[in-house]
Amino acid sequence: MAQSIVNLFETPSQTAGPYVQIGCTPNFAGINGVYPEDFGLRAIEDGAQGEIITIRGRVYDKFDEPMFDPMIESWQADAAGRFPGQPDADPKVNGFCRFPLDVKTAEYTLKTVKPGRTPSRSGGFHAPHIALWIVARGNNIGLNTRIYFEDEQEHNKVDPVLHRVKPVKRLDTLLARKVGEHEYHFDIRLRGEQETVFLDM
Amino acid sequence: MTNSGPLIPRNRGIHPVIHDPEMKTTMILGPMEPLLSMESTMTEETGPRFGHGIIGQLDNNLITNFTRGKSEAIGERIRVHGRVVDENNRAVPNTLVEIWQANAGGRYRHATDHYLAPLDLNFGGCGRTMTDQDGFYEFLTIKPGAYPWPNRDNEWRPMHIHFSIFGHSFGQRLITQMYFEGDPLIARCPIVGTIKDRAQANQLVAALDIKNSRPMDYLAYKFDIVLRGRRQTMFENRLEGL
Numbered sequence: 252m253a254q255s256i257v258n259l260f261e262t263p264s265q266t267a268g269p270y271v272q273i274g275c276t277p278n279f280a281g282i283n284g285v286y287p288e289d290f291g292l293r294a295i296e297d298g299a300q301g302e303i304i305t306i307r308g309r310v311y312d313k314f315d316e317p318m319f320d321p322m323i324e325s326w327q328a329d330a331a332g333r334f335p336g337q338p339d340a341d342p343k344v345n346g347f348c349r350f351p352l353d354v355k356t357a358e359y360t361l362k363t364v365k366p367g368r369t370p371s372r373s374g375g376f377h378a379p380h381i382a383l384w385i386v387a388r389g390n391n392i393g394l395n396t397r398i399y400f401e402d403e404q405e406h407n408k409v410d411p412v413l414h415r416v417k418p419v420k421r422l423d424t425l426l427a428r429k430v431g432e433h434e435y436h437f438d439i440r441l442r443g444e445q446e447t448v449f450l451d452m
Numbered sequence: 453m454t455n456s457g458p459l460i461p462r463n464r465g466i467h468p469v470i471h472d473p474e475m476k477t478t479m480i481l482g483p484m485e486p487l488l489s490m491e492s493t494m495t496e497e498t499g500p501r502f503g504h505g506i507i508g509q510l511d512n513n514l515i516t517n518f519t520r521g522k523s524e525a526i527g528e529r530i531r532v533h534g535r536v537v538d539e540n541n542r543a544v545p546n547t548l549v550e551i552w553q554a555n556a557g558g559r560y561r562h563a564t565d566h567y568l569a570p571l572d573l574n575f576g577g578c579g580r581t582m583t584d585q586d587g588f589y590e591f592l593t594i595k596p597g598a599y600p601w602p603n604r605d606n607e608w609r610p611m612h613i614h615f616s617i618f619g620h621s622f623g624q625r626l627i628t629q630m631y632f633e634g635d636p637l638i639a640r641c642p643i644v645g646t647i648k649d650r651a652q653a654n655q656l657v658a659a660l661d662i663k664n665s666r667p668m669d670y671l672a673y674k675f676d677i678v679l680r681g682r683r684q685t686m687f688e689n690r691l692e693g694l
Contacts, residue, residue: 257468259539259678260466263652265629266643268616274552274614282561285517285576290506290548308631320564326499326622334498343631345464347500369494372458382495384625386478390469393625395496412490421485441481451462451487452496452623 267386271321276351277384291349294325296361299343301330301364305432306398306427306435309357310385313442317357321387323439324349325361325398327380331377332367368406378406378413385439395450398437401426424448457683459492459623475642476603496623497682502548504582511580514553514593518576525575527556527594528669529670532630532658536587536617539681544588549677550580550616551591558597558609567599592670598637610637610644620677626661630675631657 272280276289292356295303309317325348328334329341350359361381368376383399399407407413407426416422424447427435439447470482510517515525532551536544554560554577557569561577575594583589594610612629619625631638638644638657647653655678664672 257541257600259537259681260540260652260655261680262626262628262655262678263467263647263649264626265468265614265646265656267616267627270552270562271614271616271627273562273576274550274578274616276551277576280562281689282518282576282578284520285578286508286511287578289501290550290580306615312539324625326495328495334494336498337502345500346498371493372491377493377495380495382622384622386627387464387481389475389641391470391472391475391478391482393627394483395623397495412488412493415488415490418631442483443533446483448485449483449487452466452488452492 264391266388266391267322267393271320271322271386272351273408275349279351289345289349291324294327294345294348294361296343296345299329299364300320301342301367302349302433304363304365304433306361306363306381306437307358308350308437308439310387310439310441315443317352318387318441319352319354321358321385322349322351323359324384325363325428325442326382326384327363328366328369330364330367332369334369365400371411371412375411376406376407377401378410383439387441390441395452396439396447397425397450398427399408399425400435402429412450420446457685459496459621460681460683461489462680464510466649466652469648472642472646475646478646492605492623497621499618499620499622500581501620502618503548504546505580509581512591514551514575514577514579514591519574519581521575525555525594526572527575527590527622530595531590531592531664531666531670531672531677532613533588533590533661533664533672534658534675534677536583536589536619536677536679538619538624538679540684542681544619544679545583545585545587547583548618549583549589549619550578551593551613552578553593553596553613554599556594556597560597561683569597569599595632597684598635607642608637608640610641611633615677617677617679624679626679628677629656632673633657633660
């Protein structure tokens with residue numbers, strides 16, 4: 252017999268269900284007055300350094316129908332590639348944002364600063380990216396993915412995550428398209444032909 | 453010992469399966485392609501921090517928070533409490549725990565819930581709190597009712613409370629559901645049944661905790677939560693500034 256190893260297992264996930272808004276964005280769901288405002292409304296505050304961008308998109312199901320009830324959360328570094336809480340991080344960058352989908356258009360809107368590249372453990376860099384976590388009906392565990400930017404080709408070419416996406420044509424599912432001055436478009440497809448690459452880390 | 457290694461890879465075998473024909477929506481909405489496995493990076497090893505300042509006095513009291521203390525929700529009064537630790541059995545202090553639930557009749561306060569049971573004028577159904585220095589949290593609420601849902605014919609959810617927990621890094625993010633000891637609907641529930649490891653499914657069942665119940669006031673249920681941990685090592689320390 253060997254010594255025993257403390258081995259707790261993570262609490263299993265369960266679906267967030269169709270009413271996740273009640274718990275996470277109650278004001279958006281029409282439950283007003285319990286909290287002054289929903290948590291995580293803004294990825295940045297006024298005065299954040301760097302290029303301020305707006306990313307819009309939808310979450311699609313297998314039939315290419317947009318969904319209304321998922322919840323998306325984002326987490327990112329500031330324009331210099333520093334995460335909130337790290338030394339010298341931009342105090343105006345919250346990094347975290349939580350956004351439901353518009354009741355009419357099913358579209359999300361993320362107004363934020365374009366993040367800088369971030370250091371990797373091996374001494375290289377990750378291309379600028381925004382981490383997303385999506386919970387949705389019919390999904391028993393939250394889905395991780397990343398928004399990269401199509402106009403960051405030099406950095407994207409050497410990114411250790413993008414590098415490993417196979418087949419290569421699926422890479423497109425991780426790239427936000429530039430659709431205007433400081434404006435990007437990024438859809439999430441839970442399943443189907445153009446299914447988004449989801450990550451397991 | 454430091455806490456700076458990567459997240460311990462997620463053991464998907466102890467989580468629900470992605471597709472389960474008994475839970476029909478998973479067959480339409482669960483991804484088909486394999487997930488891209490990678491070691492966690494700084495992006496997943498950092499995460500939002502919370503000041504206790506965001507938490508209002510009534511936030512963790514769902515019996516009164518919807519009416520701002522003016523009147524009380526209908527239902528069986530319960531206190532739900534427990535501790536948040538990581539896989540290394542280290543407390544997870546100062547992290548946000550959010551809950552939401554149906555009212556005592558099994559109805560959610562939501563535009564798309566049309567169940568027959570009435571809304572309770574005094575019940576909103578959301579609450580939040582922060583774990584303390586040692587990872588402990590507590591809520592006062594009412595026991596949610598079971599309710600029917602469209603899946604197979606005559607499908608009922610066991611009584612449950614939804615939990616959303618942050619931890620200290622974005623990669624620890626978890627949403628789950630807490631069930632109640634002794635509820636006969638647990639064993640029939642296809643959502644619980646997506647967890648194929650019985651011991652893991654039991655982790656979601658809160659125990660009746662009589663000694664922490666308050667006579668003539670509320671019953672207590674204990675629900676502990678384990679989040680992912682990180683490899684504890686000196687060998688992966690980055691040099692300052694890298």
